[in-house]
Amino acid sequence: MNIEEYSDVVIDHFMCPRNMGVINNPNGVGTKGDPGCGDSLNIYIKVENNIIEDISFLVFGCPASVATSSITTEIVKKKTLEEALEITEEFIIDSLGGLPEHKKHCSNLGVSALRNAIEDYYKRKI
Template identity: 45%
Template sequence: MYNDTVLDHFSNPRNIGEIADADGIGTVGNPIDGDLITLYIKIDGNILADVKVKTFGCAAAIAASSMVTVMACGKTVQEALTITNEAVAAALDGLPPQKIRCSNIAADALHNAIADYCAKAGGQGGEPDDTCQRADK
């Protein structure tokens, strides 16, 4: 049912864990099947310098979470915002049709982490930069 790329990211997930002093944290879950993803980002300048993830869920959710960390790390905030769940599925060489909607939610967690970062940046006495204003919209 799963291809070799999905199985590799499920069996050997990348960037697992938490970032204690994360600049942004995004959580997304699907109550229908129980997948839960929490993604942590560390921003250096405008670059996602570190991305970590903790996932509770099926093989597809774990693989998608792993892949999104690989795709996002080293990208600018703007580039990371262009990563979609569809792009994650494509990078995994596809997911079974029944897993596309319920388990492929990792990009949503990434976008939530960026929104969290932007909310914090705007709440620290300064005006958020253009990146954060775009992320909030």
């Protein structure tokens, strides 16, 4: 890890990730992996009245993957499902103060896993 490549926000979320772990009895689970670099992410959500009341993650990956996963969970916690679905990879990157070009693909993990968790929530609800 070349620390000069990362913003203070990225370093903070890597060193002190928020919402890491597994929620008991989640009602939505989303997974996303990047076979090219080996990163893998699981996001767990607890939805009540259309609001993401709780969210957590487990990630296997580089500092950028940890940071993007952490900030994604922070951003969407207490948002409606519709608001969460509007979050983009670019918004995650901007929220982190940027990422090196060769690490921007890491932002896809969080957004994709989140969308997969929301999709899983809707499937379970039927």
